[in-house]
Amino acid sequence: MALRTEHALHGRRRGRNIGLALVLVGFVVLVFSLTIVKMMGGASMEAFDHQPRTSILPRDQNPPARNPAPVAAPGTPAAEQGVGSTVPPQAAPTETSSQ
Numbered sequence: 639m640a641l642r643t644e645h646a647l648h649g650r651r652r653g654r655n656i657g658l659a660l661v662l663v664g665f666v667v668l669v670f671s672l673t674i675v676k677m678m679g680g681a682s683m684e685a686f687d688h689q690p691r692t693s694i695l696p697r698d699q700n701p702p703a704r705n706p707a708p709v710a711a712p713g714t715p716a717a718e719q720g721v722g723s724t725v726p727p728q729a730a731p732t733e734t735s736s737q
Contacts, residue, residue, distance in 0.1 A: 710716035 710719075
């Protein structure tokens with residue numbers, strides 16, 4: 639069987655594929671290196687999750703007192719029963735006849 643010669647189109651396509659592969663490998667190396675550089679300063683970095691960075695805030699010398707009793711949300715059945723409230727529950731309205 640005779641050896642087949644490669645068509646010029648296949649040679650150009652292979653060249654473009656190799657070039658694209660090199661660009662993609664370069665991008666992966668860039669992202670990986672940036673990740674490693676950012677992780678090297680891990681003591682001052684926290685995850686970017688839109689949360690306050692409480693670890694870098696100074697401690698409060700007089701923290702607010704915690705409320706030990708649970709408080710029911712207004713308009714819930716527990717609030718109507720007076721759970722966790724210092725205010726006595728309101729009496730049910732009485733029906734009066736005005737005749």
